[in-house]
Amino acid sequence: MNIAARRRLQLGLLLGPVTLFLLVFFLIPLGIMVVTSFLTPGLYGGVEWSFYPDNFGRILGFANPEFEEYDPVYIGIFLRSIRIAAMTVGATLLVCYPAAFYISRLPDRWKNFCLFLITLPFFSSLIVRLFVWVMILRPTGLVNNALMATGVISAPLEMIYTDGAIILGMVYVFIPFMFMPIYASIEKLDWRLVQASLDLGAGPIRTFLRIILPLTAPGIAGGSIIVFIPALGNFVVPAVLGGAKVMMLGNLIEGQFLSARNWPFGSALAMMVMAVMLVLLLVYVILSGRRNASAALTA
Known part of the structure; x- marks a missing residue:
């Protein structure tokens, strides 16, 4: 076995357990939540396997009035959570x-x-x-x-x-x-x-x-x-x-999953939190990259 192959094997052994852990306990649950956020809420809890974008519309204001009503209280909770x-x-x-x-x-x-x-x-x-x-x-x-x-x-x-x-x-x-x-x-x-x-x-x-x-x-x-x-x-x-x-958002999401049993709406709220976090991380990565590039040019 040459040196390059040995290094790839060592890297795989080191990163394999962490990658498997993240796949099982982060990426797969995250994917389930993404799918659930676009499903129809069940009448007595759970989900029905039909496409239903009004979970997000109920928050952002484009809900179909035949099935859901837009309530500004949710965006108010969202903005209050960001402010706090x-x-x-x-x-x-x-x-x-x-x-x-x-x-x-x-x-x-x-x-x-x-x-x-x-x-x-x-x-x-x-x-x-x-x-x-x-x-x-x-x-x-x-x-x-x-x-x-x-x-x-x-x-x-x-x-x-x-x-x-x-x-x-x-x-x-x-x-x-x-x-x-x-x-x-x-x-x-x-x-x-x-x-x-x-x-x-x-x-x-x-x-x-x-x-x-x-x-x-x-x-x-x-x-x-x-x-x-x-x-x-x-x-x-x-x-x-x-x-x-x-x-706050955390309490609202907890209530939707445990009390109201509206899993799709709770998943949609969680996805909005994840979206805010992703935007912040992307901004941080971009600014860090620009700062490092500027420092390298200065050096």
């Missing part, structure tokens, strides 16, 4: 970017300890952590009791079951996902360029905008996508901190 996911990205970025800078400048001993603290929430149950936030934010919770005891407010604030509570919970859950890519970019930052910019007369703000921000942009973009995608389809945080007052 985008605000979650912005809030996690505001928290993680300065924290990553500070931690990256610490001695190695404290740096490793801080990184351990960042990943510490992964060692406890998500549901338990979210119910702690319920106890903190509810009308008789810690925050309201403290504010009323100090005389700041006279009546409890409505903090639980709001968009703000969901964003707070999302930020709490997804901070490690934003922090790690940003921290990795900052760790690779060449501080000699920063010092040279300052020595040549550029102020701190201009140095940040022209040197630091472009060099750490890949970490910001990667962290934003990693946070936005699961935040858009998350249903655990809205279910616990939003209750029945705040509906």
